[in-house]
Amino acid sequence: MAKKKSALKVMKGIDAPETVNEDAAKRFLTKRKKHLGIGQTVKEVLAGNITILSSAITLIESNLPKHQKIAAKIIEKCLPYSGNSVRIGITGVPGVGKSTFIEALGLHLIKQGHKLAVLAIDPSSEQSGGSILGDKTRMEQLSAEKNAFIRPSPSSGSLGGVARKTRESIILCEAAGFDTIFIETVGVGQSETKVHSMVDFFLLLMLAGAGDELQGIKRGIMEMADTIIINKADGSNVDKAKMAKREYENALHMFPPTQSGWIPNVLLTSALNNLGIDEVWKSIIDYQKLTQKNGFWQQNRNRQAKYWMHETILESLKNHFYQNPDNRKLINEYEQKVLEGKISPFEAAQVLLNRYFS
8 A cells, every 4th residue: 555645845944053152152251251440440430331330339239358348449439429419218108109109200300311320228038038129120111211220239137128238339329420319218117217327318108098007107207207208199099198298297397396407398299190299309409408508418418427437337346256267166155055044145145245355
């Protein structure tokens, strides 16, 4: 019986090219291995090279001693070119719409010709140490702007989710020509004082009708706020927002006068509909004019610089104590004694410190 011929005909194709172009890969790897010197890095940062700026901030965030030494030299050389921006801290309760608000305000500033850097602090997991770092996905329009730089950083377990090296990152961003710096924090808590100690102006975003469960954390934060914003003041929420505005204004009148001479205000916004955004920026500019005229602006920055010097000393002492090889053995030994009830935690700590300093 004759074998039937198939109706299918397979054409002979060409050989598939290599999936990786060896020459291109070699050039890429060579380029990746090449590290710029400190002088060239500073030069590129001052020229506004975003790629090099990102790399320099990565060095700042690194815990490796060799990276910290390089980062310190870069910061030192960039310092004379910093200080010319408006530093704005932005915080608020979860779900208040911080990212939407930042994008709306950021786009408003860029249209006016400003250069904006957003240092967004992402919460790190206490268990894995991992971080979502999703701010660029939440600010799609802003991240596409050439005059905007969004840098999400993991909080690395530091107090209140404030990245340990945020202040140094501000210096580099200012040296790179960004005239406005936003620092977005994880949320509301006692540790927002860390953000307050590195910004010129502090914005607090609140929701209308959020309930009394938030009252316990409001007072301390409200006393630090230069402007309180009731966001999502749109649709059926407008009346609630207006009522909340009156309540917050009444609460602010009960606080003592501010050192800056500024009277904190309450504004309504709908970041989603771009309503009230221009009023927020006007409030910031009015504050800047007032405090630069009465001298508080520079006094505040001087006080902050001193505060961060002492914070850095404390951080360095803590790191040195725990990284000391001899201390590690002793710490493990005294941890066991504490667990066995042979010594109190306080006495154990004192013994370890005495041995360390001696």
